[in-house]
Amino acid sequence: MQFGETHDAGIPIVGFGTMRLKEEAGAAAILSALRIGYRHLDTAAYYGNEREVGQAMRASGIKREDIFLTTKVRDDKLKADDFARSVDGSLKALDLPFVDLLLIHWPNPHVPMAESIGALNKAKREGLARHIGVANFTVALLDEAMMHTQEPLATNQIEAHPFLDFSKIFTETRRHLLNVTAYCPIARGRVPGNPVLERIGAAHGKTASQASLRWLVQQGIIVIPGSSKPERQKENFEVLDFELTPAEMAEIDGLKRADGRVVNPPQAPKWDV
Numbered sequence: 001m002q003f004g005e006t007h008d009a010g011i012p013i014v015g016f017g018t019m020r021l022k023e024e025a026g027a028a029a030i031l032s033a034l035r036i037g038y039r040h041l042d043t044a045a046y047y048g049n050e051r052e053v054g055q056a057m058r059a060s061g062i063k064r065e066d067i068f069l070t071t072k073v074r075d076d077k078l079k080a081d082d083f084a085r086s087v088d089g090s091l092k093a094l095d096l097p098f099v100d101l102l103l104i105h106w107p108n109p110h111v112p113m114a115e116s117i118g119a120l121n122k123a124k125r126e127g128l129a130r131h132i133g134v135a136n137f138t139v140a141l142l143d144e145a146m147m148h149t150q151e152p153l154a155t156n157q158i159e160a161h162p163f164l165d166f167s168k169i170f171t172e173t174r175r176h177l178l179n180v181t182a183y184c185p186i187a188r189g190r191v192p193g194n195p196v197l198e199r200i201g202a203a204h205g206k207t208a209s210q211a212s213l214r215w216l217v218q219q220g221i222i223v224i225p226g227s228s229k230p231e232r233q234k235e236n237f238e239v240l241d242f243e244l245t246p247a248e249m250a251e252i253d254g255l256k257r258a259d260g261r262v263v264n265p266p267q268a269p270k271w272d273v
């Protein structure tokens with residue numbers, strides 16, 4: 001397995017997104033991903049499935065230290081006391097003493113950055129998270145977070161796929177030496193059927209989804225595709241055994257659009273354009 005490019009967090013570059021995987025079927029799907037070979041799981045307090053994630057990790061029989069586990073604190077829990085309670089609730093649901101990576105899930109303009117980043121730092125100092133980071137931070141928010149954090153931030157988890165121009169935040173995240181983690185790396189199922197990605201994938205005996213994921217990992221971006229289906233989990237995992245040519249990388253670069261975002265909830269910040 002390759003790892004994320006920057007920082008020494010050792011985050012496996014192909015991870016598994018667990019959003020929407022809940023209850024018995026969800027735990028079975030997460031267990032299937034671990035059996036296929038994923039060693040990096042992405043969950044969040046908001047997903048309501050930390051119990052299932054913990055169950056699947058134990059059922060897999062894989063040593064705890066061999067799985068890189070991320071969870072997140074939601075934006076309405078960023079005040080110091082709420083933050084600590086959220087982390088405690090996550091660890092109880094997971095039935096674990098610590099996670100590998102703890103993220104602020106979305107920024108919240110009503111909580112001072114010093115307070116939320118301070119609470120994130122405290123969780124790390126208390127040994128509740130081996131690494132810390134942020135998600136959905138814009139250039140301005142990341143600059144502000146960097147001024148307040150005393151512990152290194154390991155990643156900025158952002159929406160990233162071929163149909164979205166994420167170049168500004170990508171460059172800024174790298175400038176601060178954080179890993180870029182791509183969520184929705186196959187644009188929530190919009191990638192399959194795209195003629196350019198289908199053709200480029202087929203040239204390597206691969207699918208459009210694999211071409212999209214490969215384009216990201218070839219830039220050193222960590223990907224966390226999600227699927228409830230074992231065959232798609234396997235497909236999404238098998239992206240480290242081929243290489244896109246510079247011309248193919250450039251052609252996929254050309255698919256990006258300013259309005260290609262698929263995740264834009266009410267709590268979203270004013271995105272960089």
Ligand SMILES: NC(=O)c1ccc[n+]([C@@H]2O[C@H](COP(=O)([O-])OP(=O)(O)OC[C@H]3O[C@@H](n4cnc5c(N)ncnc54)[C@H](OP(=O)(O)O)[C@@H]3O)[C@@H](O)[C@H]2O)c1
Nearest residue numbers: 017018019042183184185186187188189209225226227228
């Ligand atoms: N930080 C954040 O704010 C944030 C936001 C969104 C997501 N995330 C994280 O990122 C992870 C991935 O994002 P996502 O699930 O929204 O989007 P995604 O991984 O781009 O796409 C998942 C969707 O595509 C389908 N799919 C998966 N693999 C496929 C394949 N090979 N061919 C065709 N369809 C395929 C899945 O359906 P089936 O299940 O039917 O296969 C599912 O509906 C989440 O699970 C979560 O952990 C984080």
